[in-house]
Amino acid sequence: MAGQTTGDFMLEEKLKILGDAAKYDASCSSSGSGRAGKDGFGNAHMAGICHTWAADGRCISLLKVLMSNACIYNCSYCVNRCENNTPRAAFTPEELACLTTEFYRRNYIEGLFLSSAVVRSPDYTMELMLKALRILRNEYRFYGYIHLKVIPGCDPRLIYEAGLLADRLSVNIELPSESSLKLLAPQKQKPAILSPMDSIKALKLQNAEERKLFRSAPLFAPAGQTTQMIVGATPDTDLAILKLSKSLYKRYQMKRVYFSAYIPVGNHPVLPGPDKPAPLLREHRLYQADWLMRFYKFDADEIVDGNHPNLDADVDPKCSWALRHPEFFPVEVNSADYEMLLRVPGIGVKSADRIVAARRHRKLDPEDLRKMGVVMKRAQYFVTAKGRYIGSVPYDSPLLRDILAERLPFAQMSLFDPPGAPLLREARGLSLSDSTLAALNTLPLFSAAKTEI
Amino acid sequence: MLYVYDNTFDGLLTAIFDIYASGDREAVIAPSEKFDGFSLYDTRNVTTDPAKSARVQKGLYRLGKEVPARIYKAWLSRADGVEDLILAAVRAGFAEGCDPFALRHDNAVRRLDDICRKVGSEAERMLQFVRFVRLSEDMYAADIEPEYDVLELIGDHFHLRFPQNRFIIRDLRHRRAIVSTSSGWHITSLPESNPPLPKGGEYETLWRTYFKAIANESRINLNLQRQHVPLKYRKHLTEFS
Numbered sequence: 001m002a003g004q005t006t007g008d009f010m011l012e013e014k015l016k017i018l019g020d021a022a023k024y025d026a027s028c029s030s031s032g033s034g035r036a037g038k039d040g041f042g043n044a045h046m047a048g049i050c051h052t053w054a055a056d057g058r059c060i061s062l063l064k065v066l067m068s069n070a071c072i073y074n075c076s077y078c079v080n081r082c083e084n085n086t087p088r089a090a091f092t093p094e095e096l097a098c099l100t101t102e103f104y105r106r107n108y109i110e111g112l113f114l115s116s117a118v119v120r121s122p123d124y125t126m127e128l129m130l131k132a133l134r135i136l137r138n139e140y141r142f143y144g145y146i147h148l149k150v151i152p153g154c155d156p157r158l159i160y161e162a163g164l165l166a167d168r169l170s171v172n173i174e175l176p177s178e179s180s181l182k183l184l185a186p187q188k189q190k191p192a193i194l195s196p197m198d199s200i201k202a203l204k205l206q207n208a209e210e211r212k213l214f215r216s217a218p219l220f221a222p223a224g225q226t227t228q229m230i231v232g233a234t235p236d237t238d239l240a241i242l243k244l245s246k247s248l249y250k251r252y253q254m255k256r257v258y259f260s261a262y263i264p265v266g267n268h269p270v271l272p273g274p275d276k277p278a279p280l281l282r283e284h285r286l287y288q289a290d291w292l293m294r295f296y297k298f299d300a301d302e303i304v305d306g307n308h309p310n311l312d313a314d315v316d317p318k319c320s321w322a323l324r325h326p327e328f329f330p331v332e333v334n335s336a337d338y339e340m341l342l343r344v345p346g347i348g349v350k351s352a353d354r355i356v357a358a359r360r361h362r363k364l365d366p367e368d369l370r371k372m373g374v375v376m377k378r379a380q381y382f383v384t385a386k387g388r389y390i391g392s393v394p395y396d397s398p399l400l401r402d403i404l405a406e407r408l409p410f411a412q413m414s415l416f417d418p419p420g421a422p423l424l425r426e427a428r429g430l431s432l433s434d435s436t437l438a439a440l441n442t443l444p445l446f447s448a449a450k451t452e453i
Numbered sequence: 454m455l456y457v458y459d460n461t462f463d464g465l466l467t468a469i470f471d472i473y474a475s476g477d478r479e480a481v482i483a484p485s486e487k488f489d490g491f492s493l494y495d496t497r498n499v500t501t502d503p504a505k506s507a508r509v510q511k512g513l514y515r516l517g518k519e520v521p522a523r524i525y526k527a528w529l530s531r532a533d534g535v536e537d538l539i540l541a542a543v544r545a546g547f548a549e550g551c552d553p554f555a556l557r558h559d560n561a562v563r564r565l566d567d568i569c570r571k572v573g574s575e576a577e578r579m580l581q582f583v584r585f586v587r588l589s590e591d592m593y594a595a596d597i598e599p600e601y602d603v604l605e606l607i608g609d610h611f612h613l614r615f616p617q618n619r620f621i622i623r624d625l626r627h628r629r630a631i632v633s634t635s636s637g638w639h640i641t642s643l644p645e646s647n648p649p650l651p652k653g654g655e656y657e658t659l660w661r662t663y664f665k666a667i668a669n670e671s672r673i674n675l676n677l678q679r680q681h682v683p684l685k686y687r688k689h690l691t692e693f694s
Contacts, residue, residue, distance in 0.1 A: 012662050019666035041615050050681070051581050052692055054668035057677025064667060102656045105593065105615065106585045108691070263671050278671055357555035368558040 015099070017089040021069040021080055022115060025228065026258035030061040030110035030145045032223030033167040040141020042104060042111070044167055044223075048145075049110050062113035062147060063103055067091055067129050071117030075174075075185035076268035077233050080117045084265075090119070093132035101140050111145030111167075112136070122153035130158065133165040145223075152192045156199045160220075163203055168223035168255070171196045173248070176241045180234035183270060197252045200225045204253075224255040231286060232279035233262035233271055239309040242289055242300040249293070259286045285311040292317055295349055296342045314405035319345045322382055323401055329382045330395050334363050345404070346379030366390045378404060455494035458536075459501050460484045462528055465536060466506035468499040469543060482536035513543065517552030526576075527569035530601050538565040575599050576606035582682075583611070583622060584691045586650045586657075593620040594650055596689050602627045604640055612638040623647060657691050664692040 031048030050059035066080075068090035074081045091099075100112045114132065119125045129148060136142040148166040150159055163169055171193060175181045178190045200221065207220035227248060231241060245257040261283035264274040289311060292298035296318070303317050304310065312320040322329060322345050331344055333355055341352040354372040358364060366385045370376055374383075381391040381400055393399050402408040454477050458464035465482065472480040481494065488496075513520040524539055541561035546553030554569075556562045578599070585593040593615070604624055611622065612633045622631040628643040687693040 012659060015659055015663050016666045019663045023667050023669050036613070038616065041617060043614055045580075045610075049580055052664065052690065053678045053681040054664060055675060055678055056669040056672040057674035057681070058669070058672075059681065060664070060667060063663070065663075099659070103660060105618070106587070106656060106660070106691070107583050107595070107611075108660050261672075263669070280672060354555075354557050357552075358558050361549055361551065361556060362558065364558065371557050371560075371563050373557075 011095060011099070014089045014091055014095075015065070017087050018065045018067075018069060018091060021066045021086075021117075022064045022113070024079065024260060024263070025064060025113070025115060025149070026260045027113065027147065027170065027226055027228060027256065028059050028061045028064065029168075029226075029256065030147075032255060033145060035143050035145070035167060035219070035222065037141065037143040040143055042142050042144035044143070044145045045110065051108055051110065061110050062145065063100055063109045063111070064113040064115075065091070065096070067096070067114060067116035067125065067132070068119045069117045070119055072120065073118055073185070073187045075188065076271060077175075077184050077230055077262065077265065079265040091132070093128060093135055096132045097135035097140060097142075100136060100144075101142055104142070104144050109144075111147070113147040113149075115149035116151065118151060122151040123155055123158065125151050126154040126158040126162070130161055130165065133162070137165050147223075150196045150200070152188060152196055154196070156196075159196055159199050160203055163200065163207075163220040164218050166221060168226065169200050169221045170226040170228070171200070172228045173244075174229060175234055176229050176231070176236040176244050177234070180236060184233065184268065197225065197227070201252050225252065226254055226256040226258065227252075228258040228260055230262050231259050231283060237304075237309040238282075238286065238289070238311045239300075239304040239306070241286060242293070242304060245290060246293060246300040257290065259283050259290075281313060282311070285313070285317060289317045292321075297339055298343075314407075315401070316345070318343070319378060319404050323404070326396050330384045330389055330391075331382060332384050332387065333369065334359050334386065344379055344382045346375035346377065346382070348373075348375075351375075454480050455488075455492050455496045456480060456482045456499050457485050457488050457496055458482065458499040460486050461501060462525055463503055463506040464499055464501040465528060465539070466509040467502050468536075469540060470502075470505035470509050471497075471499060472540065480540065482540060484531075484536065487533070509543075512547070516546045516550070517554070520546070520552060520554070523554060523569045524565075526572045526606070527565050529603065529605070530568050530572050532568055535565070535568060537561075538568070541565075572601045572603060573606075575601050576603040578686065579603055579607050580610055582686050582690060583607075584689060585620065586652075586654065588651070591618050593618055595620070595622045596650060597622060597624055598626040598685075598689065599624065600626075602629065604629055604631050607631070608633070608638045608640070652694075660691055 028050070029048050030044070031046065033044040034046045036043040048061060050061045052060045054060055069080045069086070070088040070090060071080045071082050074083050079086060096114070103109045104111065114129050116125050116129055119128065133146060133148065136146070146166040147168040147170065148162050150162060150169050150171045152171060159169070173193055174185060174188065181188060181190060204220050204224070207217065210217040229241070241259070248254045248257050261278040261280050262272065263278045264272055264276055267274065289303045292303055293300060298321070302321060311317055315323070322343070328340070328343070331340055333341065338352060338356055341347050341355060342349065347355070351373040355364065358368070358372065364385050366388055369379065369383070369385060381393070381395050389395070393403065399408060456468040456472060458468045468482050510521045513524065524542070527535060528539065538561045542553040542565045545556050545559050545562055549556060553562055554566050557566060579597055583595045583597060585595045588594055602624070604622070608631045611620065611631070615633070617635050619634050623643060624630060625647065628645070629640055630643050631638055632641055682690070
């Protein structure tokens with residue numbers, strides 16, 4: 001194959017450095033595009049395919065590398081900032097194109113995720129990346145997936161060409177607020193980040209119009225645009241983060257907003273020190289909240305609000321919402337509408353679909369719910385089936401929070417148990433706090449159970 | 454009555470057709486490969502008839518577009534008793550006049566659906582986990598050992614992706630292989646012993662280097678990794694060998 005590499009050892013070193021430098025980008029998705037071509041090789045699988053999972057448990061779908069990590073900027077949160085003492089390397093466009101196709105042909109990857117530090121200038125960097133993409137698409141006739149990170153501040157004409165070559169474009173918003181940006185990345189300005197997002201959106205709309213008139217008009221970024229922000233480096237609340245991501249979805253028609261837990265890489269006075277662990281739980285909760293907004297028809301204001309500006313660490317955001325809104329529960333699964341089913345903790349999109357399909361044919365009882373794939377561990381406290389409630393404590397019990405947070409052991413009721421018995425059985429021998437014990441004793445169910453056992 | 458069919462999907466659907474035609478409510482079905490000739494039931498050998506099979510498929514399609522494909526997927530599992538689950542699900546579907554897979558409260562349907570999804574998810578895993586080795590300029594080969602015989606479900610994907618390559622994907626467990634050339638792909642059977650694929654190519658090394666570099670050492674989570682890449686698949690994965 002053409003495009004010989006510049007010595008094996010060199011290439012391996014580069015791959016090590018530039019792969020390592022790219023690991024802070026959260027996105028890995030290869031979905032949303034159905035590109036295909038007969039004159040070359042490769043195609044994009046609509047649902048995306050993950051090819052393997054790294055030791056950090058994150059999937060590897062694309063060859064995620066930087067074109068270069070020699071940056072002219074000095075953003076405090078970034079490992080590639082120019083003042084940081086880290087080994088520097090850069091691929092040539094030929095090397096990168098060749099490496100991508102060789103990996104692709106062995107089914108290691110779905111395509112390329114190309115990003116870069118800013119070399120010389122935004123335009124120069126974009127040109128370098130576009131050159132690699134041109135080789136891939138035009139020379140090798142490669143139809144696999146390409147995700148290109150747009151360098152803020154580059155010429156809009158370069159964005160247009162990027163959209164014709166890539167399946168997905170993204171611009172990192174980096175930090176959740178303008179003040180944080182000023183503090184940590186003084187060389188990056190909000191307008192410089194938002195304007196390429198605007199360009200991508202406008203170009204995509206224009207392209208959709210063109211394709212209505214001419215079916216042969218070239219596709220512009222068929223898998224849309226995404227963005228990413230760092231969480232935990234600045235004092236921004238989850239409320240601010242979720243509101244921002246909601247407006248990003250709305251205003252720029254983002255396909256995804258990614259969150260990346262800040263991993264200490266520098267010692268700026270305002271940044272968390274290197275001894276602080278990355279806020280992985282917070283990142284996880286933000287993704288759960290993001291899911292609720294995208295697939296469960298929740299609004300950002302419902303998930304967090306002025307009184308609760310941060311997500312609950314104890315329980316997932318859906319449980320948290322349900323606990324704050326006992327007035328909606330318990331839900332009767334045989335009559336509740338689809339939207340309400342989706343709001344029940346333990347019922348997901350798939351099980352809600354199944355419930356709706358199955359209840360057309362017969363009334364469901366509690367045992368049927370398990371067969372639908374409902375996670376009864378959580379759902380038992382929020383549903384009735386044929387009017388029957390099978391939760392081990394009442395849905396308005398003050399203990400529910402502890403149970404859902406798994407501080408109190410969960411226990412499934414069996415047919416022969418008096419109400420409250422499994423809880424007592426499990427709770428025995430545990431060292432419970434006084435307040436929890438007091439709450440336990442206020443339960444009529446519980447004292448009844450105590451006498452029976 | 455025990456209906457013994459010839460191990461083909463058409464044979465199974467013919468058996469279902471015959472069972473409906475005879476009105477037999479107590480029928481059970483077994484493939485001839487698992488039937489040793491002794492049964493407490495009266496047995497009948499099914500004569501495979503593509504026309505009957507097509508009629509059953511058409512009827513199933515009317516219940517739901519995905520139904521024939523899902524039943525086929527579940528059948529590929531060759532699980533013990535899968536034929537009887539299929540028969541029960543087909544009966545439930547026709548009785549209710551709906552997609553049988555919507556009736557998950559029915560135990561047979563649920564078990565069938567679970568089998569179908571297991572086969573489907575293993576096929577999906579093979580799209581992820583096939584690792585080719587280059588044998589020559591345009592010739593590639595890969596080995597897999599899936600639990601289920603899923604080659605038929607993955608051939609199109611790889612053929613469309615690499616239309617100009619010649620490649621072979623060997624399923625060492627079921628001793629079958631996909632052979633693909635620019636003109637199409639087919640499945641052949643493999644001999645008992647197969648030569649191992651060459652190891653240690655330049656790009657294999659580069660891939661392992663990248664695989665190590667991309668892991669974020671401050672978020673190591675081997676349990677999560679194991680959930681997604683079960684140990685049983687790692688034998689043929691370049692990055693784990």
